[in-house]
Amino acid sequence: MLVLMTIECFVEAREHDKRAEQALTSIRAGSAADERWIQAAEKWHFRRRHALRRAKRLLKQAVPPETWAKGVALAE
Numbered sequence: 665m666l667v668l669m670t671i672e673c674f675v676e677a678r679e680h681d682k683r684a685e686q687a688l689t690s691i692r693a694g695s696a697a698d699e700r701w702i703q704a705a706e707k708w709h710f711r712r713r714h715a716l717r718r719a720k721r722l723l724k725q726a727v728p729p730e731t732w733a734k735g736v737a738l739a740e
Contacts, residue, residue, distance in 0.1 A: 667727060671735025674720040681713050 688706055693699035724732055 667723075667731060668735040668738055670723065671727075671732060672738040674716065674723070675736055675739035677716055681709070681716075684709060 688702070688709060691702055693702055
C-alpha cells in the first residue's frame with residue numbers, strides 16, 4: 665500500500681509543480697533583492713522537479729506495470 669501511495673504522490677506532485685511554475689513566472693520583482701529571491705525559488709523548483717522525476721523513473725522501473733497503474737489511478 666505504501667508503494668501505491670508513493671506513486672499517487674508522484675502524480676499529484678507533477679500537477680502541483682505545473683501550478684507552482686505558473687505562479688513563479690507570474691511574480692514580478694520590485695527590487696534587486698526580490699529578483700534574487702525569485703531566481704533562487706526558480707532554481708530550487710527546477711532542482712526539485714529534476715529530483716522527483718528521477719525518483720519517479722526509478723520507482724516506475726522497479727514495480728510491475730499493474731502496480732504503477734493502480735497508484736496512478738489513486739491520483740485520479
